[in-house]
Amino acid sequence: MMTNLFSMFDPITNFNLSLNWLSSFLGLFIIPYIYWLTPNRFIFFWNNIMITLHKEFKILLGLNKHLGGTLIFISLFSFILFNNFMGLFPYIFTSSSHLTMNLSLALSLWLSFMIYGWFNYTNHMFSHLVPQGTPGILMPFMVCIETISNLIRPGTLAIRLTANIIAGHLLLTLLGSTGPSLNFFFIYLLLIIQITLLMLETAVAIIQSYVFSILSTLYSSEIN
Template identity: 55%
Template sequence: MMMNLFSIFDPSTSLNYSMNWISSIFILLFIPNLYWFIPSRWSMMYLCLIYYLINELKILINKNLNKFNLLIFMSFFLFIMLNNFLGLFSYIFTSTSHLNLTLSYSLMLWISFMLFGWIKNTNHMFIHLVPQGTPGLLMPFMVLIESVSNIIRPGTLAVRLSANMIAGHLLMTLISSTGPLLNFNYLILMVLSQSMLIILELSVAFIQAYVFTILSMLYMIETN
């Protein structure tokens, strides 16, 4: 039962190599065509989302405004959000539910932040290991605790995203698997609960992409 349940996340196909990861390229279909004389509703919604995200990220960056940083984090947000959204469709592989993808992105960002911080702002990175007002006896322990918490950051970023995507899909799979055994009244209740879960998963798709982007930017700010 458990093998069949988790087989929905199995990145394998009938060919000699896995092609399910190609689903990540499907997000290109969601890029609006901006060459129309009259903007479409989809392009207007897309631009509203971009403007909202820019305003949120500007608050975090504050004086250290860098358009290149904005472009990077906006790209990560849109990529993760659209992949989460595509995973709700039937027969489309959810790439963000696998640590192969999420851990690759979180490690890439974390390593780049650490290299930049220790090379450019070495003193600041050493100071950050000991919070202000720490007693002298606790300083070695605080350095150890801060170092461990810093090292596990990419893992927590990756696990948070993948675990939330797996949890929602598993819950919908468990509920829908009981459909053939239910009578008509319980079947209507199951359909309503599935509809509520889909709405919840839509919000989770946006929230998890937002959390991943904001936490990554906060980690970058600490090194600058």
């Protein structure tokens, strides 16, 4: 029984272990192997999505010498999208609703970009701290502002994804908890609202995974 509204985000199971985090790998057991061996509509549909993302990420990155660089962000998109979708099923832990996981992804990507950029393109990274055309008197302030905006990037990435996933799940749980106290007419109305919100959450799952990956791509493109 749910003790409070946020208990559905508790990763601790009855065995006092964080086994709920294993939900991130449930899809590996659900997808039949025949999907990877035999061409079908699902494979063609997924390949079209991957090819479209590859073309878009390649334009943003502008990579000619680093072949395969877009695969990192395509994999990131697929991983977040999968976890967002798994959280829409009953009794499945939503790992992408936790700041621990999202901040780990964002911080590791951002830190790798910063280390690579400052070691290989030091002058280019310094030039980002002062936008072109900035008056000399404002340069110290612009350096502070650009530094702060750069440091908070992993936090904004993680909080954006976490807040959007939590908000929808809380709304669905809050409305669903009122069902036992309603009559038949309002239960039918509640079901219609719940189905509509579930469709909205499906769109949010796609959009937020795309936003996370596209912003990571933009942050990476500033290094080269």
